[in-house]
Amino acid sequence: MARWNGCGARARWARPVCRCGWCQTRRGDSAHPATDGVRGVNGRISMVDALRGWALLGLFLVHCVERFALYRLEPWNDDTLRLIFALFGSKSFALFAMLFGFSFATIMGNARARGTDFTGRFIWRLVLLLGFGTLHVALFRGEILQLLAVVGLLMIPFDRVKSDRVLLAVAMVAFLQVPLLARMVGAALGQGWAAMPLFPAPPDDLTTLTTGTFWQATWENLTRGNVVKWSFYIERGRAMQIVGLFLVGMVIQRRGWLARADRHRLGWGLVLLGGGALGLLGRDLALLVADLLPGLPGDRHAANAGMMWSMLGWTAVHAAVFVFAWQTPVQRLLGWLAAPGRMTLTLYIGQSVLMAPLLYGWGLGLWDAFNPTVMALAGLVLFALQALAARWWFARFRYGPMEWLWRAGTLGTWAVPNRLAAANAR
Template identity: 55%
Template sequence: MPNNRIDMVDALRGYALLGLFLVHCVERFELYWLDPMPDPWFDGVMAVFAGKSFAIFALLFGFSFATIMANERARGKDFTLRFIWRLALLFGIGTLHALVYRGDILQVLAAVGLLMIPFDRVRSDRALLAIAFLLFLQIPLLARVGFAGSADWASASPYFFGDTGLGTLATGSFADVLNINAGPGMTGKWSFYLETGRVLEVAGLFLIGMVLQRRKLFAQAAQQREAWLAIAAAGAGVWVLLSLIEPHILPPGSDAGGLPMQRQAMEWFTGQWRALSAMALHVSLFVLAWHSPLGRVLATLAPAGKMTLTLYVGQSLAAAPLLYGFGLGLFDDFSSAQLVGLGLATFAAQMVLAELWFRHFRYGPLEWLWRAATRTDFSLPLRAK
């Protein structure tokens, strides 16, 4: 079977993994939120990568779905049921991962990914883009803004604002961590994704990713430079516009007599649009740089991007014993600058290991397991020929 992977997409996925890892590092794998104390290093990493790296993952998840379904259709097969099984497997991997690291995103991608199945039958790209825009409008958040002064549900604090047992990660045993993450931690994670509008955002990004695949904006990126320049300009323009108007459209805060959740909901709304516009700029600049002399440097990210699942889970399994109470408990011993340096060094090591791995193997370890289990064919060759 020919290899039709797009190296640029693998490298972009590796870039997103790097950004997500650095965010997790300065967040001390959630423990930062026990006593938030921002500093320039924390603020810098969050400004560059928070919300953007996750959005790139969601975008590429939709792109990969459309690629898999198109490839199977070209072979005369319907991969729908098999893809549902593929998502169920990913949800299982994510659930196990979330027991150790409650910030896991695999569960969310897998569960929301089911929505792509019916939309795969929508052949109009304009219809998909229109639906994505409606999802990005975040009607539930805007409803909370509008009804915050008259409806209890709109003024109520989200569940994840309460105690979800975060302190247990800092002081508890490994069994305590598993138990708290399986209960309040899991519920709090889903509360965050649902109540901040992240689920709708992810669904919209899946649809955008599907359109990118259909329009061959990645596969034929060199021939579609003008389109990527337009996306970059649009992303920058929306970001600048939001930065200018946001102070004028936010409701007053509680210190000025306003309703806390009314302002918070609007901040989530504008924050999503700033992250989306910045993500569009990140992706377009990456694509444009790929087709320049910088492409050779960016290509070093591709091996990590080909085994993102393995590296993503591996990062948490290495960080938890380092930072959490059941291990060395060093979450409050590092500065943000040190954590950024440690994150960069760790990711550089992962890049080297990934490059060495692919000299001998076709897939990453978890990637092979996921692929083989999806096809229920464990004779799938792992070693490269």
């Protein structure tokens, strides 16, 4: 068998032993599975990249059928829209959050393996991501980078927590949606504060995006549109859910549930069954709790909490099904998602750069020209082109364009080799 000298260099006829950062994170467990089939270039975990690419595809399809936030002006309610939302609505976003926590734990673990503390650098990395998100929200108000950056900053102290059980306990508290349940109880007791919006948002004027100039639409997105977005994240419980998913991603990385998925089939099977049960019963459970309180049947806070519980369950199903599918011949097809999954920042922002001029009034204004079926098909075609472009790019470069810029900014130097020939020489 081949011996791993770090991730990537190996010598023949030796036991596989690895000293990469991921392995050193797990005390007393330093061996990669010999046949896990997940290791890609530069020691990356190909299945994680592919899962991230799957989340990117789902998010893009949701944005397409939503016409990049304009669907409320002229709602469509056909089978395609319902199918896309059933498959990906709120779930792709949640997968991104879980993998964000996974990446955080990987980066910090690799730094510790090198004997360095990356905390300060990672904080600056998140500040840069917040900057990217702020520029992005000027183009598309529904973007998620700002939320990931802010939650990431809040989660920095948890890297110091050694106990995975503590991390999971905190995640469970976040998943319970305690703020929503507290407001539900407060409303049942007649407290006015519980019925008022926690984060009052001004009226959402989407018409500016369809009739205004580029600068008017940009200002609308940066001001009222951004407030509406954050109000939605807080009011619906999504921000709390992201906290829990971030911590779960950290534990998954520490435990090797993705890097050594073949050794955790039983655990992923339990995730599949438990996630399915929560997905089916989450909303009903929250409404049952609301019915137990006097005068509060069907309370909106309970409905929001139940929706988050249900979406959490289906997100777990997504992850488990993908892990099992990766260990079958379907991996050859899913492997195409790995390249776009390695440059999600570039492609995610690129999707808005492409679609906003097509849909918004300051561009071609095609927001009401196509039904959800056409928009979904267009999304599939455009994502396929992005996947092909990503494969071409990574045959020549190590990082995507925005990923390279993010890395150079994090390290504070432009001397970050990107071309493969230069990187290999370095």
